[in-house]
Amino acid sequence: MGRLMAIDYGKKRTGIAVTDPMKIIASGLCTVATKELGHWLVNYLLKEDVETIVVGEPKQMDYTDSELGGEITAFAKALQTQYPNIKVERVDERFTSKMAFQTMIDSGLNKRQRRNKALVDEIAATIILQSYMDRKNYL
Numbered sequence: 001m002g003r004l005m006a007i008d009y010g011k012k013r014t015g016i017a018v019t020d021p022m023k024i025i026a027s028g029l030c031t032v033a034t035k036e037l038g039h040w041l042v043n044y045l046l047k048e049d050v051e052t053i054v055v056g057e058p059k060q061m062d063y064t065d066s067e068l069g070g071e072i073t074a075f076a077k078a079l080q081t082q083y084p085n086i087k088v089e090r091v092d093e094r095f096t097s098k099m100a101f102q103t104m105i106d107s108g109l110n111k112r113q114r115r116n117k118a119l120v121d122e123i124a125a126t127i128i129l130q131s132y133m134d135r136k137n138y139l
Contacts, residue, residue, distance in 0.1 A: 001021055001022065001023070001049075001051070001084075002021070002049040002050050002051030002052070003018050003019050003020070003021055003023070003048060003049065003050050003051065003127070004018065004019040004023055004026075004051065004052045004054065004129060004133065005017070005018045005019075005029075005050050005052070005053045005054065006018075006026070006048070006053075006054040006091075006125045006126070006128040006129035006132065007037075007053060007054070007055050007056065007125060007128075008056045008093065008120060008121050008122075008124040008128055009034065009037075009055060009056060009071075009072050009075060009091055010034060010068070011034065011068060012033070012034060012036050013031050013032070013033060013034060013117065013118055013121050014031065014032050014033075014034045014123055014125075015028070015031050015118075015120075015121030015122040015123070015124050015125035015126075016028075016029045016030050016031065016032060016122065016124040017029055017122065017125035017128070017129040018048075018050075018129070018135035019133070021030065021049070021127065023133070026126050026129040026130045027126060028119075028123055028125060028126045029122070029125075030122065031118035031119070031121045031122050041079075044046065045083065045086075050086055051086065051088060052086065052087040052088075052090050053078070053079055053083070053087070053088050053089070054090070054091050054128060054129060054132045055072060055075065055076045055088060055089070055090055055091075055094055056090075056091060056092075056093030056124070056125070056128045057069075057072065057090040057091060058070070058072065058093055061068055066079075069092065069104075070109070072131035073088055076088050077092060079123075089132065091128050091131055091132045092130050093124070096112070103123055103127075
């Protein structure tokens with residue numbers, strides 16, 4: 001049984017979240033510099049069994065692509081080509097950064113800790129993964 005992975009792709013940083021092998025809990029894993037993401041994925045996927053990669057799909061309020069939409073679509077297609085045995089799916093990621101920031105407030109993090117954009121990206125990836133799991137009725 002492979003894990004599920006979510007990617008919150010950004011211009012500078014990319015948040016990564018994964019499930020446990022039983023696909024019960026979505027957890028933030030790390031944040032990777034986007035320019036190093038390809039290399040990081042190769043290394044991670046050699047060590048871990050991942051059955052699905054969920055890539056956040058940034059949309060505007062009117063459902064048109066955001067600024068990075070085309071780049072992220074190309075990234076998702078490249079993932080599917082490079083890893084044909086791993087399912088690549090897209091999930092609407094609107095508001096995930098705001099939800100991540102609110103999660104940080106609710107968790108009691110101070111202002112300095114909340115300025116950590118890498119942590120926001122990691123939490124946003126976790127929210128993307130959890131929404132995918134909820135939609136697909138994982139436990």
